[in-house]
Amino acid sequence: MRKVKIGIIGCGNISSIYMQNLTRTFANTEVYACADLNPEKMEAAASEYGIPNQWTAEQIITSDEIEIVVNLTTPKDHFELCRQALEAGKHVYVEKPLSLSSEQGRELVRLAKEKGVLLGGAPDTFLGAGLQTCRKLIDDGFIGEPVAATAFMVNHGHESWHPNPSFYYKKGGGPMYDMGPYYLTALVSLLGPAQTVAGMTKKSFEQRTITSEPRFGEVIDVEVPTHIAGTVRFHGGAVATLITSFDVWSSTLPCIEIYGTQGTLIVPDPNTFGGPIRLRTAHGDTFSEIPLLHQYEENSRGIGIADMADCILHGGTPRAGGELTSHVLEIMDAFHSSADSGQYVTLQTSCEQPRSLPTGLVKGQVR
Numbered sequence: 001m002r003k004v005k006i007g008i009i010g011c012g013n014i015s016s017i018y019m020q021n022l023t024r025t026f027a028n029t030e031v032y033a034c035a036d037l038n039p040e041k042m043e044a045a046a047s048e049y050g051i052p053n054q055w056t057a058e059q060i061i062t063s064d065e066i067e068i069v070v071n072l073t074t075p076k077d078h079f080e081l082c083r084q085a086l087e088a089g090k091h092v093y094v095e096k097p098l099s100l101s102s103e104q105g106r107e108l109v110r111l112a113k114e115k116g117v118l119l120g121g122a123p124d125t126f127l128g129a130g131l132q133t134c135r136k137l138i139d140d141g142f143i144g145e146p147v148a149a150t151a152f153m154v155n156h157g158h159e160s161w162h163p164n165p166s167f168y169y170k171k172g173g174g175p176m177y178d179m180g181p182y183y184l185t186a187l188v189s190l191l192g193p194a195q196t197v198a199g200m201t202k203k204s205f206e207q208r209t210i211t212s213e214p215r216f217g218e219v220i221d222v223e224v225p226t227h228i229a230g231t232v233r234f235h236g237g238a239v240a241t242l243i244t245s246f247d248v249w250s251s252t253l254p255c256i257e258i259y260g261t262q263g264t265l266i267v268p269d270p271n272t273f274g275g276p277i278r279l280r281t282a283h284g285d286t287f288s289e290i291p292l293l294h295q296y297e298e299n300s301r302g303i304g305i306a307d308m309a310d311c312i313l314h315g316g317t318p319r320a321g322g323e324l325t326s327h328v329l330e331i332m333d334a335f336h337s338s339a340d341s342g343q344y345v346t347l348q349t350s351c352e353q354p355r356s357l358p359t360g361l362v363k364g365q366v367r
């Protein structure tokens with residue numbers, strides 16, 4: 001099988017799992033070049049994963065060799081680097097969120113269409129064994145028609161572990177833009193596109209103190225809301241309640257539950273690829289744990305890129321595609337704009353419910 005050549009911009013915290021999977025797990029990808037403003041990080045990544053070229057972002061974007069540009073920089077740099085890569089005729093896959101605003105997201109979707117290239121973005125956890133098994137259970141009617149869902153992502157932020165956590169408290173950060181993509185992409189994958197959003201937001205702490213190294217003790221100003229609550233109505237009729245918060249020290253809330261006319265499905269953490277999954281039907285007395293039916297239970301970040309590579313090789317549109325990530329970005333924006341205006345927000349974007357993955361895949365393959 002021909003391998004699609006990938007250039008990765010950003011060799012930071014999240015990059016190693018991508019490099020590992022794109023060089024060692026997936027059969028149709030090859031990391032041909034990497035770039036980072038910090039030469040030490042770039043050299044370390046290139047040497048660990050045998051990446052043959054250490055280039056600048058510009059060299060990756062303009063190279064005739066590179067087919068997919070993977071943008072793993074922090075949110076403020078997502079739009080401009082993606083725009084340049086699309087303009088240069090490259091397929092682009094970007095970490096979440098797609099950009100800092102839904103206007104920018106829509107612009108990238110438009111530009112990709114104009115240039116006839118593929119756009120996609122994280123998260124791709126919804127292609128893992130856990131969420132794909134949940135999708136199959138819903139599609140096969142195990143809980144009847146979905147009527148509602150709850151989704152909760154609450155913790156006390158990332159300044160206790162991330163080496164450089166400031167971006168989580170600037171525009172493009174906050175719990176919704178950081179973690180909402182996992183929860184909302186999972187919900188759109190399970191329930192289809194959303195229609196209307198109502199939100200409320202709060203900033204409970206004006207400053208945060210970093211307790212991780214190397215910036216231990218440094219105080220960061222919080223520029224964005226850090227507690228976001230609201231509801232989403234889906235085109236299919238289900239209503240989801242969602243809370244994302246960096247203001248909660250501890251809780252016992254579940255990650256995602258889907259309530260159907262015939263039962264309840266307890267969905268695994270959408271920031272993981274595996275289980276557990278629990279199901280209780282209308283007439284059952286207890287929840288039963290459901291075995292995972294699909295491949296990719298372990299951390300398979302990059303499967304969305306392998307799926308994009310598959311589309312380059314065989315045709316089709318990526319499952320973790322631009323319209324999905326742009327729709328999720330608009331939902332996240334809508335929580336904030338609804339809170340600011342005190343009004344429900346009717347969404348402008350939509351997307352196809354992403355195609356499910358088949359069962360029985362061989363590891364390393366996406367078809």
Ligand SMILES: NC(=O)c1ccc[n+]([C@@H]2O[C@H](COP(=O)([O-])OP(=O)(O)OC[C@H]3O[C@@H](n4cnc5c(N)ncnc54)[C@H](O)[C@@H]3O)[C@@H](O)[C@H]2O)c1
Nearest residue numbers: 010011012013014035036037038057072073074075095096
């Ligand atoms: N850290 C995590 O656990 C995690 C998990 C999932 C997703 N993400 C997402 O991944 C993205 C990156 O997060 P991170 O934690 O790896 O951040 P990071 O700060 O550790 O890494 C980003 C890297 O991008 C480099 N960079 C920025 N602009 C560049 C340019 N023009 N050219 C070359 N290099 C450039 C920086 O030097 C830095 O090394 C974010 O969007 C984040 O939301 C992070």
